[in-house]
Amino acid sequence: xxxxxxxxxxxxxxxxxxxxxxxxxxxxxxxxxxxxxxxxxxxxxxxxxxxxxxxxxxxxxxxxxxxxxxxxxxxxxxxxxxxxxxxxxxxxxxxxxxxxxxxxxxxxxxxxxxxxxxxxxxxxxxxxxxxxxxxxx
Amino acid sequence: xxxxxxxxxxxxxxxxxxxxxxxxxxxxxxxxxxxxxxxxxxxxxxxxxxxxxxxxxxxxxxxxxxxxxxxxxxxxxxxxxxxxxxxxxxxxxxxxxxxxxxxxxxxxxxxxxxxxxxxxxxxxxxxxxxxxxxxxx
DNA sequence: CCGTATCCGAGATGATACTG
DNA sequence: CAGTATCATCTCGGATACGG
Numbered sequence: 126x127x128x129x130x131x132x133x134x135x136x137x138x139x140x141x142x143x144x145x146x147x148x149x150x151x152x153x154x155x156x157x158x159x160x161x162x163x164x165x166x167x168x169x170x171x172x173x174x175x176x177x178x179x180x181x182x183x184x185x186x187x188x189x190x191x192x193x194x195x196x197x198x199x200x201x202x203x204x205x206x207x208x209x210x211x212x213x214x215x216x217x218x219x220x221x222x223x224x225x226x227x228x229x230x231x232x233x234x235x236x237x238x239x240x241x242x243x244x245x246x247x248x249x250x251x252x253x254x255x256x257x258x259x260x261x262x
Numbered sequence: 263x264x265x266x267x268x269x270x271x272x273x274x275x276x277x278x279x280x281x282x283x284x285x286x287x288x289x290x291x292x293x294x295x296x297x298x299x300x301x302x303x304x305x306x307x308x309x310x311x312x313x314x315x316x317x318x319x320x321x322x323x324x325x326x327x328x329x330x331x332x333x334x335x336x337x338x339x340x341x342x343x344x345x346x347x348x349x350x351x352x353x354x355x356x357x358x359x360x361x362x363x364x365x366x367x368x369x370x371x372x373x374x375x376x377x378x379x380x381x382x383x384x385x386x387x388x389x390x391x392x393x394x395x396x397x398x399x
Numbered sequence: 400c401c402g403t404a405t406c407c408g409a410g411a412t413g414a415t416a417c418t419g
Numbered sequence: 420c421a422g423t424a425t426c427a428t429c430t431c432g433g434a435t436a437c438g439g
Contacts, residue, residue: 152382153378154303156374157303160374161294192432192433205387206385214400219401229377230377237290237293240366315421333412354419
C-alpha cells in the first residue's frame with residue numbers, strides 16, 4: 126500500500142543515513158508496510174524462539190485468527206523472511222522458521238522492543254498530562 | 263546512532279530478551295501501534311533533521327493531507343515524542359521539534375531503515391521468485 | 400492439521416470546505 | 420498559516436463455513 130505520491134524530481138542520492146527521506150524512499154516505508162500490520166511482528170518474534178508449526182503459532186499468539194495467520198505467514202514466506210516446510214503426511218504438517226534474513230529483521234525488531242520498554246512509562250505520563258490539559262473539551 | 267543489529271542466536275538465548283511476548287506485551291505492539299500508520303514515521307524522520315513548521319512538514323512529506331498531518335502531529339505531541347511551540351503572531355506560526363525521547367525513537371527507526379536498505383534487493387528477489395512459482399494463480 | 404472462500408463491520412485515510 | 424469539520428472511500432481483519 127505504499128505511499129502513493131508520484132515522483133519527486135530530486136536526484137536520488139545513495140543517502141548515507143538521512144537522505145531525501147521524507148521526500149521519497151528512505152526505505153523505511155517498505156519495512157513498516159511489512160511490519161505495520163497487526164500480527165507480522167508477533168509471528169517473527171515467536172519464530173525467533175525456534176521452529177513452529179501452524180497450530181503452535183496460533184496457540185502462541187492468542188487472538189490471531191486462522192485466516193490472519195495464513196495471510197501473515199504467506200506474506201513473510203513470499204518475502205523470504207521465513208521458510209515454509211510442508212510434510213506430505215496425514216494429517217499434514219507445516220513447519221515455519223526464520224530465514225537468515227528473517228533473523229536479522231528480528232534483531233532490528235528487538236531494538237524497537239527495547240526502546241518501547243525503556244520509554245513506556247515516560248510516554249504514558251506524557252499522555253496522561255496531555256489528556257489532563259485537554260479533558261474538559 | 264545505529265542500534266546494532268543484535269543477531270538473534272536462535273534457541274541458545276532463552277527468554278533473556280523475550281518475555282511472554284506472543285502472549286501479550288513484549289511492548290513491541292505499543293511501538294508499532296504508534297509507528298504503524300502511514301505518516302508517523304515520515305514526520306519523525308523529517309523532524310530528525312531539525313525544527314519544522316506545519317507547512318514545512320507538509321511540503322517535505324508529499325502526499326500527506328492537512329488533516330493527516332494535524333492528526334499525526336497531535337498524536338506525537340500527546341505521547342511526548344515531539345514538542346509543539348505556537349507563536350501568537352499573525353499569521354500564526356507553529357514549530358515542531360523532536361523531544362529527547364523522540365530523538366531516541368528516531369535512532370531506533372533509523373536502525374530499521376538501515377535494515378530495509380540492506381535487504382531490499384534480497385526481498386525483492388525472493389518475492390519475484392515466489393510470484394514466479396505461483397503465477398497462474 | 401492446514402488451509403481457502405465469502406461476507407461484513409470498524410477504523411484509517413482522502414477530498415473538500417470552512418475558521419481564527 | 421494552521422488548523423477543524425464533514426463526508427466518502429477503502430483496506431484490514433474478524434467470523435464463519437467449507438475443502439484437501
